Amino acid sequence: MDYEFIIDGDLHEIFLEKKDEQFYISLGEESKRADMRWISDNVVSLLTGGKSYCIYLASDKKQCHISINGHNFLVEDLSDEEEVFTGGEHGSEEAALFIKAPMPGKVIKINVKEKQAVRKNQTLAVVEAMKMENEIKSSIDGQVKKINAAPGDLVDPDMVLIELETKS
Amino acid sequence: MFKKILIANRGEIAVRIIKACQEMDITAVAVYSDADRSSLHVQTADEAVYIGAAPAKESYLNIDRIIQAGKDTGSEAIHPGYGFLAENAVFAERCEQENIVFIGPNSKAMKLVGDKIRSRQAMEKAGIPIIPGMKSELKDISKSKLEAEKIGYPVMIKASAGGGGKGMRIVYKEAGLKTALEAGKREAKAAFGNDSVYLEKYIEEPRHIEFQILADNFGNTVHIFERECSIQRRHQKIVEESPSPALEPQLREKMGAIAKKVINVTGYNNAGTVEFLLDKNKKFYFLEVNARLQVEHPVTELISGIDLVHQQIEIASGKKLAFKQKELQQKGHAIECRIYAEDPTNNFLPSPGKILFLKEPAGPGVRHDCGIYSDSDVPIYYDPILAKLIVWAADRDKACRRMKKALDDYVVLGCKTNIEFLKDVIDHPLFKEGKTTTDFIKDNFPDWHPPEKPQSLKELALAVAAFNSQDPNKQGRGYRAEPKETLSPWHKLGKWSIGGGK
Numbered sequence: 031m032d033y034e035f036i037i038d039g040d041l042h043e044i045f046l047e048k049k050d051e052q053f054y055i056s057l058g059e060e061s062k063r064a065d066m067r068w069i070s071d072n073v074v075s076l077l078t079g080g081k082s083y084c085i086y087l088a089s090d091k092k093q094c095h096i097s098i099n100g101h102n103f104l105v106e107d108l109s110d111e112e113e114v115f116t117g118g119e120h121g122s123e124e125a126a127l128f129i130k131a132p133m134p135g136k137v138i139k140i141n142v143k144e145k146q147a148v149r150k151n152q153t154l155a156v157v158e159a160m161k162m163e164n165e166i167k168s169s170i171d172g173q174v175k176k177i178n179a180a181p182g183d184l185v186d187p188d189m190v191l192i193e194l195e196t197k198s
Numbered sequence: 199m200f201k202k203i204l205i206a207n208r209g210e211i212a213v214r215i216i217k218a219c220q221e222m223d224i225t226a227v228a229v230y231s232d233a234d235r236s237s238l239h240v241q242t243a244d245e246a247v248y249i250g251a252a253p254a255k256e257s258y259l260n261i262d263r264i265i266q267a268g269k270d271t272g273s274e275a276i277h278p279g280y281g282f283l284a285e286n287a288v289f290a291e292r293c294e295q296e297n298i299v300f301i302g303p304n305s306k307a308m309k310l311v312g313d314k315i316r317s318r319q320a321m322e323k324a325g326i327p328i329i330p331g332m333k334s335e336l337k338d339i340s341k342s343k344l345e346a347e348k349i350g351y352p353v354m355i356k357a358s359a360g361g362g363g364k365g366m367r368i369v370y371k372e373a374g375l376k377t378a379l380e381a382g383k384r385e386a387k388a389a390f391g392n393d394s395v396y397l398e399k400y401i402e403e404p405r406h407i408e409f410q411i412l413a414d415n416f417g418n419t420v421h422i423f424e425r426e427c428s429i430q431r432r433h434q435k436i437v438e439e440s441p442s443p444a445l446e447p448q449l450r451e452k453m454g455a456i457a458k459k460v461i462n463v464t465g466y467n468n469a470g471t472v473e474f475l476l477d478k479n480k481k482f483y484f485l486e487v488n489a490r491l492q493v494e495h496p497v498t499e500l501i502s503g504i505d506l507v508h509q510q511i512e513i514a515s516g517k518k519l520a521f522k523q524k525e526l527q528q529k530g531h532a533i534e535c536r537i538y539a540e541d542p543t544n545n546f547l548p549s550p551g552k553i554l555f556l557k558e559p560a561g562p563g564v565r566h567d568c569g570i571y572s573d574s575d576v577p578i579y580y581d582p583i584l585a586k587l588i589v590w591a592a593d594r595d596k597a598c599r600r601m602k603k604a605l606d607d608y609v610v611l612g613c614k615t616n617i618e619f620l621k622d623v624i625d626h627p628l629f630k631e632g633k634t635t636t637d638f639i640k641d642n643f644p645d646w647h648p649p650e651k652p653q654s655l656k657e658l659a660l661a662v663a664a665f666n667s668q669d670p671n672k673q674g675r676g677y678r679a680e681p682k683e684t685l686s687p688w689h690k691l692g693k694w695s696i697g698g699g700k
Contacts, residue, residue: 037663055657057660085659086557088554095612098655100621133549133550
């Protein structure tokens with residue numbers, strides 16, 4: 031069977047077939063044989079080319095988290111998705127203009143005013159979470175269009191704190 | 199001995215103290231907030247009391263609630279752990295008034311060591327070496343030459359109003375003093391609207407060295423050697439070890455004796471830590487006393503064989519120290535790494551969420567003090583420390599290797615951690631040589647990125663992902679049920695970076 035995955039941001043196709051208790055894996059030109067079996071709900075033992083790997087995995091709604099030899103991978107299965115993710119950071123231009131909180135937390139300080147010109151990496155606001163204060167910095171040279179939060183506000187990561195615009 | 203102790207804390211330290219109580223046949227009472235009903239410390243304890251809403255102010259910092267929980271459960275003593283109320287003299291006093299034993303120093307000593315100015319004065323009076331510096335601002339620039347000579351070069355110019363390095367200047371020779379002072383004053387004026395500055399000795403290539411102390415209620419004091427905690431990020435320790443590669447036996451003995459003197463000067467009892475800075479010429483300066491059980495206490499336990507939490511409980515219950523200084527030995531080498539829920543590729547921002555899967559490292563000489571489990575939540579309300587990994591081996595090189603292997607074996611899925619970053623720290627040539635200063639992270643890891651992942655492993659990851667997708671029972675395999683409403687939407691968001699596209 032063919033699968034399409036995004037692994038750490040890159041799209042890959044893989045073909046996996048089971049024959050006589052062995053798995054045949056094809057990635058591009060290459061093909062290899064592996065003996066894979068579940069050890070427990072989150073552990074797979076994989077033997078290939080005489081080598082033994084213990085692989086850990088767990089999934090949330092969207093992604094499968096996989097750990098092999100101390101390296102972690104994030105894999106997204108596109109095979110049965112209706113909408114195909116195009117990969118890459120599309121919309122990053124817009125994202126740069128909408129400054130959001132990086133985590134759920136509390137606004138400690140807003141360092142800028144509306145209409146103020148800002149430089150890239152200038153601190154726009156300070157948000158506190160988990161006992162730590164984090165500076166929210168500007169990703170562009172531009173100016174502040176709108177401020178949607180005030181000190182003391184509890185914010186979620188999907189909330190736009192500050193809207194920026196490129197200077198005309 | 200106590201029959202019941204309340205542990206006024208959460209996370210890995212609460213679990214560690216609960217276990218010590220249970221080993222001593224003492225009933226352990228946990229307290230928990232709304233965010234912690236399912237947390238490990240509640241599961242581990244013999245009894246558990248709800249104390250309030252998730253924000254710490256309404257629960258773990260709420261003195262009335264905690265005292266009430268102690269009274270309701272008939273607890274004879276309260277162990278505060280570290281953080282929260284551990285160094286709160288008001289809480290210690292309140293315990294004393296309510297006839298509950300506070301497992302820690304007496305409130306009077308706690309107040310003294312918690313007051314930086316008073317404790318500095320007390321130390322100076324007792325002849326304890328402190329960082330030489332002016333006690334008030336430098337009003338008259340013409341006197342700066344004399345002051346700098348008194349302190350000894352190099353000196354640092356610091357802004358009185360300041361912080362964040364603004365107005366700070368290091369001066370190595372008299373010739374540069376005047377210009378640097380003027381520049382420092384200008385910078386301080388611009389940053390804080392106040393140009394007052396003062397002079398302090400500049401400590402070159404400083405190491406953070408601290409001594410573990412135990413003092414019983416009868417005036418017996420021992421030190422259980424040092425811990426070096428130079429590997430810090432934003433003044434937060436992340437790797438600690440004992441012995442320090444920088445101490446020779448003679449210096450250790452001298453510093454240990456001074457540390458005991460510090461404790462005696464302040465009338466301190468129970469477990470405490472005396473912190474010093476050690477410069478490149480092996481001169482050391484008193485910093486402060488930490489009036490609590492330290493996060494890094496396991497390092498001392500592994501090299502000395504002494505259980506510090508047991509000792510704290512014994513001392514608090516009125517027992518005498520069962521050993522003398524000359525009976526104590528520093529054996530082998532121990533290293534601790536703190537495991538945090540944070541994203542090292544994104545400015546070490548805290549990364550709360552759900553732990554989808556945890557595999558704890560284990561094996562000879564490996565200790566894991568842990569506050570999480572597979573499927574546990576990491577709430578946003580508290581410190582992002584998840585666990586501590588501590589190893590012991592016969593010497594430092596072997597301990598480094600053991601730590602590296604244990605970090606390799608450590609699997610946390612679903613929540614970002616600093617594990618990969620720690621591996622690079624332990625593996626760094628300067629760390630291996632023991633050339634550690636408090637600037638180590640700043641100097642050597644200014645812009646850390648995870649190492650390239652081997653292509654062969656990436657292919658295996660894809661193979662296993664396909665294997666997982668193919669599995670007809672995948673609901674019960676790797677795929678876990680969709681988590682119920684968690685306290686943080688963080689884990690659903692995927693990769694975040696400040697300000698969006700970079």
